[in-house]
Amino acid sequence: MGVAEKVRELVRPYRGKPTELIQALHRVQSVLGWLPREAQEAVAEVLGVPASQVRGVVTFYHFFRTKPAGKHTIRVCLGTACHVRGGERVLNAICDELEVKPGETSVDGKFSVEVVRCLGCCGLAPVMMIDEEVYGRLDPTKARRIVREFS
Amino acid sequence: MITLTIDGIKVQAEEGETILQAAKRAGIRIPTLCYLEGLSPRGACRLCLVEIRNWGGRLVPSCATPVQEGLEVVANSPRLRELRRTILEMIFAERNHICAFCVSNGHCELQDLAMELGMDHVRFPYRWPLLFVDLSHEKYGIDHNRCVLCGRCVRACSEVEGAMTWGFSNRGIFTLVEADLGDPWGKSTTCTGCGKCVQACPTGALFEKGKATSEQVKKPEIILEVTERRPRV
Numbered sequence: 001m002g003v004a005e006k007v008r009e010l011v012r013p014y015r016g017k018p019t020e021l022i023q024a025l026h027r028v029q030s031v032l033g034w035l036p037r038e039a040q041e042a043v044a045e046v047l048g049v050p051a052s053q054v055r056g057v058v059t060f061y062h063f064f065r066t067k068p069a070g071k072h073t074i075r076v077c078l079g080t081a082c083h084v085r086g087g088e089r090v091l092n093a094i095c096d097e098l099e100v101k102p103g104e105t106s107v108d109g110k111f112s113v114e115v116v117r118c119l120g121c122c123g124l125a126p127v128m129m130i131d132e133e134v135y136g137r138l139d140p141t142k143a144r145r146i147v148r149e150f151s
Numbered sequence: 152m153i154t155l156t157i158d159g160i161k162v163q164a165e166e167g168e169t170i171l172q173a174a175k176r177a178g179i180r181i182p183t184l185c186y187l188e189g190l191s192p193r194g195a196c197r198l199c200l201v202e203i204r205n206w207g208g209r210l211v212p213s214c215a216t217p218v219q220e221g222l223e224v225v226a227n228s229p230r231l232r233e234l235r236r237t238i239l240e241m242i243f244a245e246r247n248h249i250c251a252f253c254v255s256n257g258h259c260e261l262q263d264l265a266m267e268l269g270m271d272h273v274r275f276p277y278r279w280p281l282l283f284v285d286l287s288h289e290k291y292g293i294d295h296n297r298c299v300l301c302g303r304c305v306r307a308c309s310e311v312e313g314a315m316t317w318g319f320s321n322r323g324i325f326t327l328v329e330a331d332l333g334d335p336w337g338k339s340t341t342c343t344g345c346g347k348c349v350q351a352c353p354t355g356a357l358f359e360k361g362k363a364t365s366e367q368v369k370k371p372e373i374i375l376e377v378t379e380r381r382p383r384v
Contacts, residue, residue: 037332040332041332050309050315050316050318050331050341051318051331051332051341052315052316052317052318052329052330052331052332052341053315053318054332055318055320055329055331055332055333056318056319056320059320059321059322059333060319060320060321060322
């Protein structure tokens with residue numbers, strides 16, 4: 001089954017309901033991991049929303065991805081506590097190590113790097129998460145090592 | 152009928168009319184940029200801000216605020232002039248608005264406003280991001296560097312033409328007006344090529360191909376003409 005058919009199937013409950021756009025996109029992304037062009041077109045068609053509006057929503061919210069996600073997701077926290085304790089330096093080290101910018105995926109497709117605001121464990125600041133695992137009390141060197149040795 | 156005062160002048164207005172419309176009829180000038188007759192008001196540019204005396208001096212966009220009985224509106228004052236000039240300065244600082252090389256030089260609403268409000272310099276650092284120019288359309292072009300994100304093209308496209316080709320993508324300072332799913336304009340499957348967006352655009356961001364510096368004259372009034380000609384339902 002092609003992407004378009006799969007998406008049409010997924011968003012069938014929202015047929016003809018333009019107000020459900022965000023719900024529909026959520027659903028598609030939870031299955032595909034991102035929102036390829038064909039998926040956006042299919043959502044527009046089934047819900048009856050102009051393509052330009054689908055694009056507007058997809059690009060407005062950082063949650064929606066227009067590029068495939070990496071195998072693992074690194075979430076670097078830049079919330080207040082992490083910001084104060086050098087979260088930016090951790091983020092820069094990781095981005096430098098993987099040669100990506102926040103929101104991008106490394107060339108080998110292994111890691112996507114995301115910036116988040118608070119992971120709820122400020123006592124460990126600065127923190128990051130790789131998939132479901134939390135890494136705390138980081139510094140640039142430690143963060144680089146974790147990413148390098150992650151398998 | 153509702154009675155209110157604007158700059159000390161008693162003005163009568165219909166229920167549902169905006170302060171801007173009432174002021175216009177009374178011959179009181181309020182500068183506007185994102186507002187265009189025939190399109191829904193957006194309140195995006197904030198140039199039409201007015202002060203409401205009996206709301207504790209609150210500032211509201213007159214294009215999107217309905218009249219109310221007994222309102223005391225200040226439409227022109229040194230404070231408002233300064234605010235409007237500051238807003239203009241921020242618009243000028245955000246992208247490239249160097250008039251000398253613009254197709255709309257001399258026929259530009261942004262330029263006219265700068266002259267009207269006496270904006271002779273900009274106190275903010277110019278950002279000048281390097282944005283692209285899309286010339287893929289057969290008849291028209293879009294230069295994002297000249298765009299002020301007023302959304303008149305977007306509204307003309309959806310409310311008057313009904314094509315809904317244009318939309319805003321991204322957000323904040325990265326916002327762009329883009330066609331369909333971010334395609335080159337010429338590749339758009341929904342664009343009818345009607346050109347209403349070009350006529351509605353207040354600056355040189357949207358232009359007809361083949362126009363050189365200063366040659367692009369716009370006819371934003373066609374938007375109202377087209378909508379008025381429609382039968383009322």
